[in-house]
Amino acid sequence: MIVALSGGIGGAKLALGLAQLLPPEELLVVANTGDDFEHLGLAISPDIDTLTYTLAGLDNPELGWGRRDESWACMETLAALGGPDWFRLGDRDLALHLLRTARLRAGETLSAVTDDIRRRLGIGARILPMSDDPVRTRIGTDTGWLDFQDWFVGRRAGPAVRAIDFAGAGKARPLPAVLAALAARPRAVVICPSNPFISIEPILALPGMREAIQASGAPVIAVSPIIAGQAVKGPTAKIFAELGTPPTAAAVAARYGGLLHGFVMEEGDEAAGIAPRVFRAATLMRSLEDKVSLARAVLAAAEALR
Template identity: 80%
Template sequence: MIVALSGGIGGAKLALGLARVLPPEELLVVANTGDDFEHYGLTICPDIDTLTYTLAGLDNPVLGWGRADESWAFMDTLAGLGGADWFRLGDRDLALHVLRTHRLRMGESLSAITDDVRRRLGIGPRILPMSDDPVRTRIRSDAGWIDFQDWFVRQRAAPVVRAVEFAGAAAARPQPEALAALGAGPRAVVICPSNPFISIEPILAVPGMRDAILASGAPVVAVSPIIAGQAVKGPTAKMFAELGVAPSAAAVAARYAGLLAGYVMEEGDDAEGIAPRVVRARTLMTTLEDKVALARMVLATADALR
């Protein structure tokens, strides 16, 4: 079993590569839910949905989020009625949010709903939320605390980041099947190339998750989301800079201090000061072949460390 920790776009790319080289029963993706929020009464799970659409082959490769076969009549009508349209919900995507919200209110767990959707869309590997309890990422700027999606989408990540917190994490329970997979001695734990602050650290903030990874005995291998000091997509580099750290592959590795056995980073980037074993690779994933090649490299790195 490979247990992969993932956020949205970057993590989903590597998850797809792993899904193409592993039997479906040998891959479990633990998804960040710190980005989840309620919008117009609906429970939105951006990272789970990006992983689901990507592994189902339904993702929009241009935007990196949402579905490729999307239409926007709902949003156009909503805007015409004076509604807030800063968070775009496509017509097909909307069906998933409505169904998820209804089933949650009927008492089903987020894990059960996510797994049922996965099976209905023909996805082999498991996708599980980090917890069935709500955890919400918040950003502190000069104007105070801001809910993550407000900061990231509505304000386009413009406010300066002074701190990050995960509201509800202290009381959250780790997803039991994820803990069981870690306890069974997985082949490796893979930290996908996702933003450490807002995609991976919320997972690690759930009580028991970090300890379970350490106790698993599996090599932990991370892939850097930073290439030449810049993030491929998203606010990772901006967040590092605003928190007083020069954005680099080394800075990402330092966020995972004490966890990593191996670290896969872009060819040519500076590896000075990185404690785990460094492996150089092409980490920019623009084609399916890139995703598969990087997945094979990550697995080979993990196997060499066992």
């Protein structure tokens, strides 16, 4: 079993690469839910959905989020009626949100709904939320605290980041199925190339999660989302800089402290100051072949550490 911790786009790309190499029963992807929020009365889980669409072959390669072959009639009509269209939901995408919301209100758990949807879309690997309890990422700025989606989408990640908080994390329980997978001595725990601040650290903030990873006895390997001081996608480099740290691969490794045994980073980047064992690979994933190649490098690193 490989247990992979993931956010959205970058994590989903590596998860797809791993899914090409592993039997379905040997891959569990744990999704960040700190980005989740309610919009237009609907329960939205962006990272879960990105993983689901990517592993089902339904992702939108042009936008990097949402479904392919999408239409936007609902959003266009909503805008014409004066409604909030700052968070765009495609017509096909809306079906998933409507179903999830109805089932959650009927008393089902987020994990049960997520697992059923991935089965119906033909995904073999398991995708599970980090918790069935709500955790909400909030961004501290010079003008006050903002809910994550307000900051990231509504304000296009413009306001400078001064602090990050995971509301509810202290009381949230890691998903029992995730803890069980860690207790079963997995082959490796992989931290995908997702934003460490807003995609991975909400997962690690859950009480007992770090301890469960350390007690698993598995090699813990992170893949850097930083290449030559820049993030491939999203605000990772911006957050590092605004919190006073140069955006480097070494800074990513340092965010995880002593949790790591291995660190996969771009072939030409500086490795000085990185404590865990460094493995070199091409980490930019444009094609399916790139994703599979990086996944193969991660699995090789796991074997070397074992």
